[in-house]
Every structure is written in C-alpha cells, then in structure tokens.
Amino acid sequence: MKHCKFYSRLLSLLLFSSSILAVQATPWDDLSGEQLEQQLVDKFAEGKYSPKGADNCLTCHRKNETVMALFSGVHGNIASSDSPMAGLQCEACHGPQGQHNRGGKEPMIAFGADSKLSAPTQNTVCQGCHNDPEQMAWHTSTHNLEEIACADCHTIHAATDPTLDKLSVNDTCTSCHTQEKADMNKRSSHPMKWDQMTCIDCHAPHGSMSESALVKPTVNDTCYSCHAEKRGPFLWEHAPVTESCVSCHNPHGSVNDNLLDNRAPQLCQQCHAADGHASRVVPEPGMDAFGGGKSCLNCHSQIHGSNHPAGSLLQR
Ligand code: HEC
Ligand code: HEC
Ligand code: HEC
Ligand code: HEC
Ligand code: HEC
Ligand code: HEC
Ligand code: HEC
Ligand code: HEC
Ligand code: HEC
Ligand code: HEC
Incomplete structure (x- = not known):
C-alpha cells in the first residue's frame, strides 16, 4: 500500500526536522514555519483522519472554486484506483484533519508560494506517490537544492495543470527566470x-545528470538534436565548436544576429x-574585406567546420 510508506516517510521527516522545538501554546496564526511543522508532527502522530473523507471537507470548502476544480483533474478522479480519491482523499495531501473541522483554525498541510511549510516538507507529500526512477535526478537537481516546491510549478486543483501545457510552460519558468x-x-x-519552442526542449525540469539540467549529456548533444548538420564530422574542425556551442552563442537570445554573444570581429x-591579420591579407579586387557586417566571416565563412580539402582556414 503506497500510502503507508508515504506517511511513515513524511512522519520521520517531520520528526527529524523539528525534534529540537518545544511544543507551543501560541495561537495558530502566530506560528512560525518551524513551529507549524512541529504542530503537524503532533497531528500526524495522532492520525485523526476524518471518517467521512472529502465529504467532510466539502461541507466547508465546496464554495471555493479552486478547491472544486480538483475534481476536473487527475487527482480528483474518483474512477481511478491509484487516485488519492480511492484512498485518504483530500487528506492524502493535506494530512489528517485532527481538530481542523472545529472552525478551520488548526492548520492543514498547505502548498505553494504562501505555504508556511518548507519546500522539502511539501515535496515529501508528493513524492509519497511520485517516486518512480525518473524522479531520481530530482534529488541532486538545483531546483531541489534551492528548495523549489513541486507546487511552485504544478497546479493540482485545476482541470489541466498549465505547466503540463506546451503553450504555457514557458510562463511557469519565466515567472522566476526573468533573465x-x-x-x-x-x-x-x-x-x-x-x-x-519551450524551455523543456533543452532542459529537464526535474533535473538531469548533465550541467544546467540539460536533456542531453552535453551542451553540444542538446544542440545537435535539432541542428544535426553542425555535428560533422568535419575534415577541418574549429576547436571551440566541437568544444561547446555556447562559447559563441547564447541559447536564450541575443541582441546580435544568430544568437551570438558578440559580433565579429570582437567575437573572434x-x-x-x-590585431588580426588584416594588413597581411590581400582582399580580392573590389572587396571590402571587413565590411558588410560580416567582418572576419567574409573570408572565414565556414565557421562551424569545413569539408573542403583546402578549407583548413575555414574559408571554404
Ligand atoms: C468546519 C469547517 C471546515 C472543515 C470541515 C474543513 N475546513 Fe479546511 N478550512 C476551514 C477554514 C475556516 C479555513 C481557513 C480559511 C480559508 O482559508 O478558507 C480552512 C483552511 C483550509 C486550508 C488552507 C490552509 C492554509 O494554511 O492555507 C486547507 C488546505 C484546508 N482547509 C483543507 C481542508 C481539508 C483537507 C479538510 C477535510 C479533511 C478541511 N479543510 C475541512 C474550514 C474547514
Ligand atoms: C494531490 C494532492 C492534493 C489533493 C488530493 C487535494 N489537494 Fe488541496 N491543494 C493541493 C495543492 C498543491 C494546493 C495549492 C494550490 C494548487 O496547486 O492547486 C492545494 C490547495 C488547497 C486549498 C487552498 C485553496 C485556495 O483557495 O488557495 C484548499 C482549501 C484545499 N486545497 C482543500 C482541499 C480539499 C477540500 C481537497 C479534497 C476535496 C483537496 N484539497 C485535495 C494539493 C491537494
Ligand atoms: C495519493 C497519491 C498521490 C499524491 C499524494 C500526489 N499525486 Fe500526483 N498523481 C497521482 C496519480 C494517481 C496521478 C495520475 C496517474 C499518473 O500519471 O501517475 C497523478 C498525476 C500527477 C501529475 C500529472 C498530471 C497529469 O495531468 O497528467 C502531476 C504533475 C502530479 N501528479 C503532481 C503531483 C504533486 C505536485 C503532488 C503534491 C502536491 C502530487 N502529485 C501528489 C497520485 C498522487
Ligand atoms: C521547475 C518546475 C517543476 C518542478 C519544481 C517540478 N516539476 Fe514536475 N513537471 C514539470 C514540467 C515542465 C513537466 C512536464 C514534462 C514534460 O512534458 O516532459 C512535469 C511533469 C511532471 C509529472 C508528469 C509527467 C511525469 O514525469 O510523470 C509529474 C508526475 C510531476 N511532474 C511531478 C513532480 C513532483 C512530484 C515534483 C516535486 C518533487 C515536481 N514535479 C517538481 C515541471 C516541474
Ligand atoms: C519558483 C521559482 C522557479 C521556477 C518556477 C523555475 N525555476 Fe529554475 N531555478 C530557480 C532557482 C532559484 C534556480 C537557481 C538559481 C539560478 O540558476 O537562477 C533555478 C535554476 C534553474 C536552472 C539551472 C540549473 C543548473 O543545474 O544549473 C535551469 C536550467 C532552470 N532553473 C530551468 C527552469 C525551467 C525549465 C523551469 C520551468 C519548467 C524553471 N526553471 C522554473 C527557480 C525557479
Ligand atoms: C536551445 C536550448 C535551450 C533553451 C530553449 C533554453 N535553454 Fe536554458 N540553457 C541552455 C544551455 C545550453 C545552458 C547552459 C549555458 C552555459 O553553460 O553557459 C542553459 C542554461 C540555463 C540556466 C542557467 C544559467 C546560468 O547562468 O547558470 C537557466 C536558469 C536556464 N537555462 C533557464 C532557461 C529557461 C527559463 C528557458 C526558457 C525560457 C530556457 N533556459 C530555454 C539551453 C537552452
Ligand atoms: C528543439 C530544437 C532545437 C534545439 C534543441 C536547439 N535549436 Fe537552435 N533553433 C531551433 C529552431 C526551430 C530555430 C529557428 C530556425 C528558424 O527560424 O529558421 C533555431 C535557430 C538557431 C539559431 C539561429 C538563430 C537566428 O537568430 O537566426 C542558432 C544560432 C541556434 N539555433 C543555435 C542553437 C544552439 C547553440 C543550440 C544548443 C544550445 C540549439 N540551437 C538547440 C531549434 C532548436
Ligand atoms: C566560434 C564561434 C561559434 C561557435 C563555437 C558556434 N557557432 Fe554557430 N555561428 C557562429 C557564427 C559567427 C554564425 C553566423 C554565421 C554567418 O553569419 O554566416 C553562426 C550561426 C549559427 C547558426 C545559424 C546559421 C546556420 O549556419 O545555420 C546555427 C544554427 C548555429 N550557428 C549553430 C551552432 C551550433 C549547434 C554550434 C555547436 C555545435 C555552434 N553554432 C557553435 C559562430 C559559432
Ligand atoms: C572560444 C575561442 C574562439 C573563438 C571565439 C573563435 N575561435 Fe577560431 N579558433 C580557436 C581555436 C582554439 C582554434 C584552433 C587553433 C589551432 O589549432 O592552432 C581556432 C582556429 C581558427 C582558424 C583556423 C586557423 C588555424 O590556424 O587552424 C580560423 C581561420 C579561425 N579560428 C577563425 C575564427 C573566426 C573568424 C572567429 C570568429 C567568427 C573565431 N575563429 C572565433 C578559438 C576560437
Ligand atoms: C580578406 C579575407 C580575410 C579576412 C577579412 C580575415 N581573414 Fe583571417 N585569414 C585570411 C587568409 C587568406 C589567411 C591565411 C593567410 C595568412 O595567414 O595571412 C587567414 C588566416 C587566419 C588565421 C590563421 C592564423 C594566422 O594568423 O595566420 C586566423 C586565426 C584568422 N585568419 C582569423 C581571422 C580573424 C579573427 C579575422 C577577423 C578579425 C580574420 N581572420 C579576417 C583571410 C582573411
């Protein structure tokens, strides 16, 4: 049974993280995040689940449209035997009701940006059910280490989670990534x-084994997945190209043409x-050697590598 394992994990995490705190007798509203975690430990230890499950919660919460939207999404699917609805229902995520039904004062586990609970604590709830091997990269990911919560990206009480929609996932990412x-x-x-195109064409949102959480093991492999013609092999390679495409390009965008960090000649x-070698180079008659905005590329046009027998200088 998934749930038993999940609650014992959550409980041990909560016990561990708050064993140093004394029990508080302050009103709920005044509690700090740490004190709140302590209270939730006690509540979990008591394990006072509502005998009526969701029906009970909905006596007070059914007028909240956000809450009711749960039933349009996968987590509110009453037909599925894996769904929270087949088990502890609302309390599978929000924890046992305890005294919360006495006016809603005793806290429940809450999620998202306004939650007083730490991201790791919130995430333990989700990971109780979502712990397949594909999630393993999450543990060492920058998002996990930076304490980003699953619910910072995912919306549960909704027919469709905007983060799972190709047309809105960029908005989720750029809500934090302003650069x-x-x-x-x-x-x-x-x-x-x-x-x-979306951020997740190149990045694995739950982390990956590569730097910058890329979908492929290296920067270049990521780029080759769409720009295959740049892979070569070339008879004459240009060292920085085989090394890393981002030595010249900014994959996110640039004020220069072709996503270039810099314009030629500065780029080069x-x-x-x-000083280049302008003085030693004799341009063809009528040629403005460094003109037309192409500068060095006027002559060294095969900047990604050349297959011409005489292309060692990337000029053909
Ligand atoms: C007797 C009424 C009542 C019942 C029953 C009830 N709640 Fe609440 N709940 C409240 C009130 C009042 C609040 C605080 C005001 C608000 O945020 O709506 C609240 C707040 C919450 C919050 C937000 C907490 C926060 O810190 O943001 C969650 C989550 C929640 N309830 C879940 C549940 C769940 C799950 C159940 C069933 C196990 C449940 N409630 C049963 C009245 C109730
Ligand atoms: C799969 C986990 C999960 C289940 C099951 C679940 N919730 Fe939630 N709940 C969340 C998350 C995550 C949020 C934060 C908002 C969001 O992601 O939609 C939330 C937000 C809430 C809130 C605050 C809403 C607001 O207006 O800000 C309430 C109240 C609540 N849930 C009650 C319930 C009730 C009642 C049920 C059962 C009918 C339930 N939840 C089932 C995960 C869950
Ligand atoms: C009680 C078990 C359970 C818990 C707890 C739970 N989920 Fe789920 N979740 C499921 C099931 C079942 C599905 C649907 C089947 C699947 O895709 O695995 C699902 C699907 C999803 C999906 C894919 C949704 C889609 O539309 O395809 C996301 C994203 C997700 N869960 C995130 C979360 C987050 C975030 C939390 C914590 C706030 C959470 N889940 C807590 C059981 C759970
Ligand atoms: C940085 C934002 C972000 C965070 C944080 C995040 N996710 Fe996701 N998650 C996504 C995106 C984007 C997708 C869609 C991936 C795709 O379509 O390839 C996704 C897909 C999913 C899915 C459905 C597809 C699948 O992989 O099975 C589940 C379930 C899920 N996430 C659970 C979680 C859980 C659990 C956590 C916390 C441990 C979490 N996510 C944290 C962005 C995030
Ligand atoms: C709630 C805020 C938040 C959201 C939403 C978010 N991120 Fe992040 N992300 C961070 C923080 C904080 C860092 C670490 C600091 C930094 O590099 O900016 C980070 C780091 C990263 C990194 C660098 C990873 C590394 O290992 O160096 C990538 C790539 C990334 N995020 C991609 C995404 C993508 C793609 C999405 C959308 C699916 C997303 N982020 C959504 C907060 C967020
Ligand atoms: C075409 C592929 C591609 C796309 C699309 C893409 N990225 Fe990146 N991103 C990369 C590469 C490659 C790096 C590593 C850059 C480096 O090492 O200098 C990176 C690095 C990052 C970093 C780490 C930056 C740092 O300074 O450490 C963040 C954060 C990030 N991307 C977020 C995003 C977000 C958010 C989106 C969507 C708006 C996005 N990326 C879209 C390829 C991409
Ligand atoms: C998911 C596919 C995909 C991946 C991965 C990808 N690209 Fe692209 N790239 C495109 C598309 C689509 C265009 C636009 C083509 C067009 O407009 O004709 C493009 C255009 C470009 C351009 C020309 C931009 C301009 O202003 O004309 C450069 C340079 C480029 N990509 C570099 C990279 C680099 C470097 C990487 C790896 C970090 C990368 N791409 C990864 C799909 C991808
Ligand atoms: C030494 C700097 C440098 C490196 C490294 C580099 N590029 Fe470029 N790239 C350029 C320049 C300069 C242009 C503009 C070419 C022009 O104007 O003729 C360009 C243009 C492009 C274009 C758009 C025009 C075209 O040729 O299709 C793509 C796509 C591209 N690069 C992908 C890549 C990929 C993928 C990598 C890594 C394998 C890479 N670049 C590495 C300098 C570089
Ligand atoms: C990130 C560093 C870097 C950048 C930027 C760069 N190059 Fe190179 N380039 C190299 C290295 C390293 C070599 C190999 C030198 C060697 O083998 O002696 C090379 C080789 C060359 C060669 C072949 C010459 C030879 O001796 O084999 C030419 C021509 C050249 N680059 C032109 C350019 C031009 C034009 C630009 C700008 C569009 C440029 N490079 C940008 C590092 C760079
Ligand atoms: C008018 C054509 C032309 C332009 C413009 C040009 N080059 Fe060259 N380049 C050549 C020729 C021809 C050679 C081989 C003859 C030589 O070594 O003088 C060469 C050789 C090179 C070499 C090989 C090593 C060396 O110094 O001999 C490098 C590196 C190089 N160029 C880089 C550049 C850079 C960087 C720029 C822009 C600042 C540039 N070139 C502009 C024609 C040009």
Whole structure:
C-alpha cells in the first residue's frame, strides 16, 4: 500500500526536522514555519483522519472554486484506483484533519508560494506517490537544492495543470527566470516567445545528470538534436565548436544576429589576437574585406567546420 510508506516517510521527516522545538501554546496564526511543522508532527502522530473523507471537507470548502476544480483533474478522479480519491482523499495531501473541522483554525498541510511549510516538507507529500526512477535526478537537481516546491510549478486543483501545457510552460519558468525571459524576447532568439519552442526542449525540469539540467549529456548533444548538420564530422574542425556551442552563442537570445554573444570581429578576437591579420591579407579586387557586417566571416565563412580539402582556414 503506497500510502503507508508515504506517511511513515513524511512522519520521520517531520520528526527529524523539528525534534529540537518545544511544543507551543501560541495561537495558530502566530506560528512560525518551524513551529507549524512541529504542530503537524503532533497531528500526524495522532492520525485523526476524518471518517467521512472529502465529504467532510466539502461541507466547508465546496464554495471555493479552486478547491472544486480538483475534481476536473487527475487527482480528483474518483474512477481511478491509484487516485488519492480511492484512498485518504483530500487528506492524502493535506494530512489528517485532527481538530481542523472545529472552525478551520488548526492548520492543514498547505502548498505553494504562501505555504508556511518548507519546500522539502511539501515535496515529501508528493513524492509519497511520485517516486518512480525518473524522479531520481530530482534529488541532486538545483531546483531541489534551492528548495523549489513541486507546487511552485504544478497546479493540482485545476482541470489541466498549465505547466503540463506546451503553450504555457514557458510562463511557469519565466515567472522566476526573468533573465531568460528578457533574453528570449531579444531580436535573435529561439522561437520561445511564440511558444513554438519551450524551455523543456533543452532542459529537464526535474533535473538531469548533465550541467544546467540539460536533456542531453552535453551542451553540444542538446544542440545537435535539432541542428544535426553542425555535428560533422568535419575534415577541418574549429576547436571551440566541437568544444561547446555556447562559447559563441547564447541559447536564450541575443541582441546580435544568430544568437551570438558578440559580433565579429570582437567575437573572434576573444580568442584570436586582437590585431588580426588584416594588413597581411590581400582582399580580392573590389572587396571590402571587413565590411558588410560580416567582418572576419567574409573570408572565414565556414565557421562551424569545413569539408573542403583546402578549407583548413575555414574559408571554404
Ligand atoms: C468546519 C469547517 C471546515 C472543515 C470541515 C474543513 N475546513 Fe479546511 N478550512 C476551514 C477554514 C475556516 C479555513 C481557513 C480559511 C480559508 O482559508 O478558507 C480552512 C483552511 C483550509 C486550508 C488552507 C490552509 C492554509 O494554511 O492555507 C486547507 C488546505 C484546508 N482547509 C483543507 C481542508 C481539508 C483537507 C479538510 C477535510 C479533511 C478541511 N479543510 C475541512 C474550514 C474547514
Ligand atoms: C494531490 C494532492 C492534493 C489533493 C488530493 C487535494 N489537494 Fe488541496 N491543494 C493541493 C495543492 C498543491 C494546493 C495549492 C494550490 C494548487 O496547486 O492547486 C492545494 C490547495 C488547497 C486549498 C487552498 C485553496 C485556495 O483557495 O488557495 C484548499 C482549501 C484545499 N486545497 C482543500 C482541499 C480539499 C477540500 C481537497 C479534497 C476535496 C483537496 N484539497 C485535495 C494539493 C491537494
Ligand atoms: C495519493 C497519491 C498521490 C499524491 C499524494 C500526489 N499525486 Fe500526483 N498523481 C497521482 C496519480 C494517481 C496521478 C495520475 C496517474 C499518473 O500519471 O501517475 C497523478 C498525476 C500527477 C501529475 C500529472 C498530471 C497529469 O495531468 O497528467 C502531476 C504533475 C502530479 N501528479 C503532481 C503531483 C504533486 C505536485 C503532488 C503534491 C502536491 C502530487 N502529485 C501528489 C497520485 C498522487
Ligand atoms: C521547475 C518546475 C517543476 C518542478 C519544481 C517540478 N516539476 Fe514536475 N513537471 C514539470 C514540467 C515542465 C513537466 C512536464 C514534462 C514534460 O512534458 O516532459 C512535469 C511533469 C511532471 C509529472 C508528469 C509527467 C511525469 O514525469 O510523470 C509529474 C508526475 C510531476 N511532474 C511531478 C513532480 C513532483 C512530484 C515534483 C516535486 C518533487 C515536481 N514535479 C517538481 C515541471 C516541474
Ligand atoms: C519558483 C521559482 C522557479 C521556477 C518556477 C523555475 N525555476 Fe529554475 N531555478 C530557480 C532557482 C532559484 C534556480 C537557481 C538559481 C539560478 O540558476 O537562477 C533555478 C535554476 C534553474 C536552472 C539551472 C540549473 C543548473 O543545474 O544549473 C535551469 C536550467 C532552470 N532553473 C530551468 C527552469 C525551467 C525549465 C523551469 C520551468 C519548467 C524553471 N526553471 C522554473 C527557480 C525557479
Ligand atoms: C536551445 C536550448 C535551450 C533553451 C530553449 C533554453 N535553454 Fe536554458 N540553457 C541552455 C544551455 C545550453 C545552458 C547552459 C549555458 C552555459 O553553460 O553557459 C542553459 C542554461 C540555463 C540556466 C542557467 C544559467 C546560468 O547562468 O547558470 C537557466 C536558469 C536556464 N537555462 C533557464 C532557461 C529557461 C527559463 C528557458 C526558457 C525560457 C530556457 N533556459 C530555454 C539551453 C537552452
Ligand atoms: C528543439 C530544437 C532545437 C534545439 C534543441 C536547439 N535549436 Fe537552435 N533553433 C531551433 C529552431 C526551430 C530555430 C529557428 C530556425 C528558424 O527560424 O529558421 C533555431 C535557430 C538557431 C539559431 C539561429 C538563430 C537566428 O537568430 O537566426 C542558432 C544560432 C541556434 N539555433 C543555435 C542553437 C544552439 C547553440 C543550440 C544548443 C544550445 C540549439 N540551437 C538547440 C531549434 C532548436
Ligand atoms: C566560434 C564561434 C561559434 C561557435 C563555437 C558556434 N557557432 Fe554557430 N555561428 C557562429 C557564427 C559567427 C554564425 C553566423 C554565421 C554567418 O553569419 O554566416 C553562426 C550561426 C549559427 C547558426 C545559424 C546559421 C546556420 O549556419 O545555420 C546555427 C544554427 C548555429 N550557428 C549553430 C551552432 C551550433 C549547434 C554550434 C555547436 C555545435 C555552434 N553554432 C557553435 C559562430 C559559432
Ligand atoms: C572560444 C575561442 C574562439 C573563438 C571565439 C573563435 N575561435 Fe577560431 N579558433 C580557436 C581555436 C582554439 C582554434 C584552433 C587553433 C589551432 O589549432 O592552432 C581556432 C582556429 C581558427 C582558424 C583556423 C586557423 C588555424 O590556424 O587552424 C580560423 C581561420 C579561425 N579560428 C577563425 C575564427 C573566426 C573568424 C572567429 C570568429 C567568427 C573565431 N575563429 C572565433 C578559438 C576560437
Ligand atoms: C580578406 C579575407 C580575410 C579576412 C577579412 C580575415 N581573414 Fe583571417 N585569414 C585570411 C587568409 C587568406 C589567411 C591565411 C593567410 C595568412 O595567414 O595571412 C587567414 C588566416 C587566419 C588565421 C590563421 C592564423 C594566422 O594568423 O595566420 C586566423 C586565426 C584568422 N585568419 C582569423 C581571422 C580573424 C579573427 C579575422 C577577423 C578579425 C580574420 N581572420 C579576417 C583571410 C582573411
């Protein structure tokens, strides 16, 4: 039975995290997050579940549209044997009712941005049921370490969770990631502002084994999944390209063409001598060697690598 394992885990987490605190006799509203966790420990230990389940909760909460929206989503599906509705119902997530039905003063486990409970405590509830191997990367993920709650991204009381919708997931992410929001609206960007592409085309939202939680093991593998022609192999490679595409590109967006961090010649001169070799190079007649906005690329046009036998200087 899933639930038993889940409650023993939650209980041990709560006991562990609050064993240093004394029992409080302050009114509920004045409790700090830590004190509240202590109270919920006591409540869990008592295990006073409502004998009538959701029916009981709804005597007071059914006028709240948010609450009722649960029944349009998967967690309120009364037909499924895996659903919370087949078990402890509302209390599967919000914990045992205890004295809460006496006017709603005794706290329940609450979720999301306004919750007084720490993210790890909130998340333990979800992970009680959602603990398949695919979730393992979560534990070492930056989001977990930064104490982001599952409910910061996911909405439970809704017919469809906006985070699971390709057309609104970018909004979820950019609600916190304002730098990337600014970048994706710049002149050159991946088509994210129209939701044709999403953050999770490149990032695994629950974490991954790679840096920056990418969907593939490396930056380049991530890029190759759509830009296969850049993979090569090339007869003449350009070292920074095989090393990492982000040595020149900002994947989120840029004020320069082609998502470039910098324009040529500065882009190139980060690595190649600043004086270049303009004086030694004899341009073709009538050619403005560094003009047309292309600068070095006027001659070194095969910047990602060349397959021409005489292309060692990436010029053909
Ligand atoms: C006798 C009425 C009553 C009953 C029964 C009741 N509640 Fe409440 N509940 C309240 C009141 C009042 C509040 C505080 C005002 C509000 O947020 O709506 C509240 C608040 C909550 C909150 C928000 C807590 C917070 O800190 O934001 C949750 C979650 C909750 N109840 C869940 C439940 C669940 C689950 C049940 C059934 C096990 C239940 N309630 C039964 C009256 C009740
Ligand atoms: C699968 C876990 C889960 C179940 C089951 C669940 N809730 Fe919730 N509840 C949440 C989360 C998460 C939130 C935060 C808002 C959201 O994600 O929709 C929440 C928010 C609430 C709130 C605060 C709503 C507000 O206006 O801000 C109340 C009250 C509540 N739930 C009551 C209930 C009742 C009553 C039931 C049973 C009918 C229930 N919940 C079942 C997870 C759950
Ligand atoms: C009592 C078990 C249980 C708990 C607790 C629970 N879930 Fe679920 N959840 C399910 C079931 C069952 C499904 C539907 C089947 C599936 O996709 O695994 C589901 C599906 C989901 C989905 C996919 C929804 C979709 O529309 O496909 C998300 C996201 C999710 N849960 C998040 C959460 C979060 C966040 C929490 C904690 C606030 C939570 N769950 C708590 C049982 C649970
Ligand atoms: C940073 C935002 C974010 C956080 C935090 C987050 N999720 Fe998700 N989750 C997503 C996105 C985005 C998807 C859709 C993934 C896809 O479509 O490939 C998803 C999908 C899911 C699904 C359904 C698909 C699946 O993988 O089975 C479940 C269940 C789920 N999340 C549970 C959780 C739980 C449990 C937590 C907390 C431990 C959590 N999520 C934390 C963003 C998040
Ligand atoms: C509630 C706020 C919040 C939401 C929502 C959120 N993030 Fe984050 N995310 C953070 C914080 C905080 C960090 C750590 C600081 C940083 O790198 O900005 C982070 C870090 C990251 C990182 C860097 C990971 C690493 O290992 O270096 C990526 C990638 C990321 N988030 C992607 C996403 C995506 C994709 C979504 C939407 C599915 C999302 N985030 C939603 C808060 C959030
Ligand atoms: C085309 C692929 C791609 C898309 C789409 C994408 N990212 Fe990234 N993101 C990356 C790569 C690659 C890195 C690593 C950059 C580096 O190492 O310099 C990264 C890094 C990050 C980081 C860590 C930044 C840091 O300074 O450590 C965050 C946060 C992030 N992305 C959030 C997002 C968000 C939010 C979205 C959606 C608006 C998004 N990304 C869309 C490829 C992408
Ligand atoms: C999910 C597919 C996908 C992934 C992964 C992806 N791209 Fe793209 N990329 C696109 C699409 C779609 C376009 C837009 C093509 C168009 O507008 O013609 C694009 C365009 C570009 C452009 C040209 C932008 C412009 O302003 O014209 C560059 C540069 C680029 N991507 C670099 C990268 C890099 C670097 C990575 C890895 C960090 C990457 N891409 C990963 C799909 C992807
Ligand atoms: C040394 C810097 C540099 C590196 C590293 C680099 N690029 Fe580029 N990339 C450029 C320049 C410069 C342009 C503009 C080319 C032009 O204007 O002719 C460009 C243009 C692009 C374009 C759009 C035009 C086209 O050729 O399709 C894509 C897509 C692209 N790069 C993907 C990648 C990928 C994927 C990687 C990693 C495998 C990568 N780039 C690594 C410098 C670089
Ligand atoms: C991140 C550093 C970096 C950037 C940025 C960069 N390069 Fe390179 N480039 C290298 C390295 C390293 C080599 C290999 C040098 C070697 O093998 O001696 C190389 C090789 C070359 C070569 C072949 C020359 C040779 O001796 O093999 C040319 C031509 C070249 N780069 C042009 C450019 C141009 C044009 C730009 C700008 C669009 C550029 N590079 C941007 C690092 C960079
Ligand atoms: C008018 C065409 C032209 C332009 C513009 C040009 N190059 Fe070259 N480049 C050449 C030729 C031809 C060679 C080989 C002859 C030589 O070594 O002088 C070369 C050689 C190189 C080499 C190989 C090492 C070396 O110094 O001989 C590098 C690196 C390089 N260029 C980088 C650049 C960078 C960076 C820029 C922009 C600041 C640039 N080039 C602009 C034509 C050009």
